[in-house]
Amino acid sequence: MKHQLLFVEDGIAIIRLKGELDHHATQMIRDEISQTLYSGTLRAIIWNLQDLNFMDSAGIGLILGRMRDFVPSNGQTVILHPSETMKKIFQYSGLGSYVWTTTEEETIAQLGGILNGQ
Secondary structure, three states, rough: EEEEEEEEOOOOOEEEEEEEHHHHHHHHHHHHHHHHHOOOOOOOOEEEEEEEEEEEEHHHHHHHHHHHHHHOOOOOEEEEEOOOHHHHHHHOOOOHHEEEEHHHHHHHHHHHOOOOOO
């Protein structure tokens, strides 16, 4: 599992997940993201799943947990490019409204941010 965490101006983070997201990979990502979330500098997280081949329940838990952590600060969560199977899982989990069909750049613009140099 590889991931890339990018910080965009205006408190937006992009998390690009690649390969397989299972229990072992989620812990590392959870620690990295939570540290930033608790610092209070984030206002939105964009989860780009375009290169993600597999996600088990730990992956869903990772995203749900970060959404829960975001509640006190009214942070926004957006999920981009899930596979058809993942899209169904998000819909059944009540997260369908968080799945957007926009590009990263369009999403950042809709969230009111600016993407520089990416």
